């Protein structure tokens with residue numbers, strides 16, 4: 001520390017800002033206070049987090065300050081939950097917690113331990129799309145698709161509670177979800193069509209387009225080379 005009191009030391013300070021950082025903060029991000037080292041960013045405690053996600057039980061070790069969106073994407077693996085703004089303004093990260101739509105970017109995972117969480121992956125019925133998913137596909141409720149998981153979850157939460165919503169009630173249910181592609185009208189139509197299916201008035205629509213036939217039903221063969229090229 002004599003370096004700070006001698007003239008030579010002062011010159012060093014002026015000439016070498018990297019040296020100042022190393023002396024002030026230490027090489028491991030710790031600030032030197034007298035002869036003690038104080039952690040600048042104390043590590044979060046680890047806790048066991050248990051919840052049911054899409055009907056599967058999870059018990060995982062998380063940081064006590066972990067955000068639900070991060071836990072779902074990075075540890076549970078439900079990548080259908082999208083990170084849009086990370087600020088609670090876009091609705092991309094909407095999930096259902098015990099049936100209620102919530103923004104997972106604004107929710108600490110520890111606050112929703114022991115709950116039942118439904119993400120967009122949990123809406124499908126086995127290998128088949130849920131009515132709300134099929135209707136978004138058929139009626140243009142999804143275009144680029146980035147906002148779609150949040151809309152689907154928010155819409156499903158509405159239909160679970162109210163299978164005969166008015167357009168106004170739909171607008172209110174999705175007012176926290178932003179879409180830059182569709183103009184919202186097709187989303188409202190998709191939800192109204194899904195509501196008809198929930199009420200048993202119409203059947204689930206088929207796929208928007210027929211599946212393409214498999215061009216290689218016998219599996220991939222030898223790659224064909226252009227004429228004039230040896231194999």
Ligand code: FES
Pocket residue numbers: 082083084085086087088089090091092093094103104105106
């Ligand atoms: S990512 Fe959560 S509201 Fe935008």
Ligand code: FES
Pocket residue numbers: 141142143144145146147148178179180181182
């Ligand atoms: S479909 Fe592109 S943002 Fe909504």
